[in-house]
Amino acid sequence: MSKIALITGATSGIGEACAHLFAREGYNLVLTGRREDRLEKLAKKLNTKFNVEIAVSAFDVRDRQQVITSLEELPAKWRKVNVLINNAGLSQGLDPIDKGSYDDWDTMIDTNIKGLLYVSKIVANWMKEHKTGHIVNLGSIAGKEVYPNGNVYCATKSAVDTLGKAMRVDLVQHGIKVTTIDPGAVETEFSEVRFKGDKERAKKVYDGFDPLVAQDIAETIWFVVSRPAHVNINELTVMPTAQASATIIVRK
Numbered sequence: 001m002s003k004i005a006l007i008t009g010a011t012s013g014i015g016e017a018c019a020h021l022f023a024r025e026g027y028n029l030v031l032t033g034r035r036e037d038r039l040e041k042l043a044k045k046l047n048t049k050f051n052v053e054i055a056v057s058a059f060d061v062r063d064r065q066q067v068i069t070s071l072e073e074l075p076a077k078w079r080k081v082n083v084l085i086n087n088a089g090l091s092q093g094l095d096p097i098d099k100g101s102y103d104d105w106d107t108m109i110d111t112n113i114k115g116l117l118y119v120s121k122i123v124a125n126w127m128k129e130h131k132t133g134h135i136v137n138l139g140s141i142a143g144k145e146v147y148p149n150g151n152v153y154c155a156t157k158s159a160v161d162t163l164g165k166a167m168r169v170d171l172v173q174h175g176i177k178v179t180t181i182d183p184g185a186v187e188t189e190f191s192e193v194r195f196k197g198d199k200e201r202a203k204k205v206y207d208g209f210d211p212l213v214a215q216d217i218a219e220t221i222w223f224v225v226s227r228p229a230h231v232n233i234n235e236l237t238v239m240p241t242a243q244a245s246a247t248i249i250v251r252k
């Protein structure tokens with residue numbers, strides 16, 4: 001029987017690239033995100049191209065009850081999740097701590113930390129039933145270093161790193177692997193979301209150097225997931241060649 005990967009935030013960027021790559025490798029997929037139209041379109045495309053089974057489950061990871069209901073109502077066969085990619089996440093705003101928006105803070109904390117926890121609890125319990133599984137969390141270089149005005153986003157990604165360590169400690173007895181991937185700059189919809197639709201400002205983030213693309217991170221995740229059963233990669237930091245740290249990027 002084919003393996004199953006559940007990907008959060010599959011409507012764009014890294015999550016969407018993972019959906020393509022895992023489908024290519026023969027995985028059946030549970031695709032989640034808020035934009036159901038995008039999920040349906042992607043599911044159709046991948047089903048046609050790779051002949052894999054796909055379940056679409058649209059929900060907002062911030063809404064605990066919606067997460068529980070949406071996942072628990074999936075038909076039983078989809079509970080045999082082998083790989084959970086906790087990818088849904090975002091940054092909102094880039095302001096100093098004294099000027100930050102309460103709403104932006106709530107959105108980042110609720111999505112990047114609480115949303116990840118809601119999904120993980122349910123899927124970890126499914127994985128426990130078949131005593132195997134792999135949880136891959138999307139952290140960030142922002143969780144390892146604090147950059148000016150990054151404050152709350154950096155804190156949420158720091159929390160993702162900590163929760164990854166905690167999951168490893170708590171879930172090792174159930175045969176569940178846990179990996180945190182910490183990318184540097186990846187050109188996706190991320191900056192457009194951070195700057196609330198300001199495409200010009202978003203584009204400038206990637207000016208003058210070759211950023212990572214979503215496929216680079218999907219391939220890294222595939223590498224991690226495809227190691228032999230007795231091998232786990234705890235953490236991986238992946239950067240564009242031109243980026244040495246959160247703040248040092250060499251631009252032409």
Ligand code: NDP
Pocket residue numbers: 008009010011012013014015032033034035059060061062087088089090091111115138139140141182183184185186187188189190191193214
């Ligand atoms: P994108 O903006 O392209 O994708 C983000 C995904 O998260 C979308 O599919 C979006 O789906 C989903 N998402 C956001 N909020 C919610 C929510 N409340 N409920 C459900 N899904 C949600 O960005 P990336 O692909 O770049 O980001 C993916 C992950 O990688 C994030 O966790 C990000 O923090 C992390 N990351 C990104 C880096 C970068 O430079 N791009 C670097 C390091 C880490 P929808 O809007 O349809 O709900």
Ligand code: 8X3
Pocket residue numbers: 139140141142150183184185186246
């Ligand atoms: C996204 C990378 O440096 O913009 O997590 O925070 S950064």
